[in-house]
Amino acid sequence: MKTVLLLLSLIISVSAFAQQDRYQFDNKEQAVRFEELTKELRCPKCQNQNIADSDAVVAKDLRDKVLVLVKENKSKDEVIDYMIDRYGYFVHYDPPVTPATLVLWVLPVLIVILGFGFIVIRQRKASVKQRWSENDELLLNKLIAQNKHQERS
Amino acid sequence: MNRKLIAIVPLLIFVFLCVFLYQGLFANPREIQTGRIGDTMPAFNLPDLMDNNSRWTEQQLKGDVYLLNVWGTWCPTCLVELSYLTKLREQGVKIIGLYYVQGYDADFDGPFDMNALRKEVNDMLARTGNPYQFNILDLHRTLSLDLGVSGAPETFLVDKQGTILLHHTGDINPRVWRAKFAPLMQELN
Incomplete structure (x- = not known):
């Protein structure tokens, strides 16, 4: 019985932990845009993760910035351009057609x-x-x- | 004749792949993250690390060629490069520090302990030498984000007009200095 309780409390605490990074949005459309963007933008520090997945400090900063921009009702392309201006084409998982690519x-x-x-x-x-x-x-x-x-x- | 030519094709593809993959072994994947080269310094207004009363803006930095070095006491590679940067300062290179605070979250950690940070910085610089004219404190990493900084150490070379000419990720050592910075510095002076 004790073990069951212990396991149960472990499971519950994990799900509580997972809730900490919830964001608040004004409408559904913003939430969708935020989710799409954080999946499409690449973390500049740990390069094989998108910024939604990564726990690096810079990934969190980029998530927060995306959140601010999305709440300002910036379009998807505007947010992506904002990031490319700073971090280069590298930051987007969809490379543009340039002579090099x-x-x-x-x-x-x-x-x-x-x-x-x-x-x-x-x-x-x-x-x-x-x-x-x-x-x-x-x-x-x-x-x-x-x-x-x-x-x- | 035609047959022989076709028979060579797989060999050619193999050689091409070998060259391509061999290059990849030594390529630095962090080289390509540069969005700000050729742009002017983004606008900012941030406090001095050591002095509560003074603030810095991009306008005040204009007029000199300088290195903007992103660093923090939490960063072991920065510790390694500090003594070499100090040597560069002795040679007359102007280096400005952008102090990158890592892991501080106002929502969780409460008010920021400025005195503890200053003590940490002073202790570290006393050991390694101080390469900086002054340090700009980027507590919320806003300027760092505007510059496309992904961590520390990173270094920017900025000319007299405030144009960013170089963005180097990783430490500066004699080899990096000779290969990347010295030629540009020579052109500028």
């Missing part, structure tokens, strides 16, 4: 086109080889006849 967009398409092109060309070559004419038919029949003859003898 062009390869990211072009390369996959290029590889798909090359791959399909390769398959199509090979297919064509193969179909050329398998063309069947009347002469081929005659030759085949002749060979079969010869073969049967040999087997019998």
Whole structure:
């Protein structure tokens, strides 16, 4: 019984802890925008986490800033631009198309086109080889006849 | 001929991948976080770390080439670079500290203990040497956020017009100084 109580109290305390970072919004739409933004913005300190996930000081500062901007009814793009002005393109998980990042967009398409092109060309070559004419038919029949003859003898 | 050429393609892809991944081994992923290069110093109005009565704004910093060094006593890498920064000061480099307070939350911690912080700073600088002309206190990290600072140490090189020319993440040591800062400093002087 004691253990059960202990476990229960542990579970309850954990859920209380999880509540501490709740934010207040004026309306549902703001809450949605805040959630989307904190998932899309990358923590500059721990680079493989978004700012919603990260516990770094800078991630908390960015969350707080996003909250302030969202409450000022700034649009999503305005908030993202605000962060990019300060932390560079790096801070957004969706890189813009620039000469430096062009390869990211072009390369996959290029590889798909090359791959399909390769398959199509090979297919064509193969179909050329398998063309069947009347002469081929005659030759085949002749060979079969010869073969049967040999087997019998 | 054509066949041979095609046979080489996988090898080429392999070599390309090797070069690409090998470079990645030595690339510093923190190099790219720079949003403020070429911009002027953002506007701010913050207190001096040591003096309650004086405040600093971006206008007061204009007119000199200076380094703005983001640091804190909580940061071990800052401790390492302080003595080298002090040497730079002796060579005539103007260094201004931006003190980055970490982990203080007004909602939880109550009023900020200014005297304890000043004592900590003085103790540390007494050990390592003091590279700073003065320190700006960024208690709520507002200027740090405007500068795109993600932690400490970070250093900005700012010219006489207040334009940010360089944003370095990590410590400054003789190697970094020679490679990144010295050429620009020479151009400016």
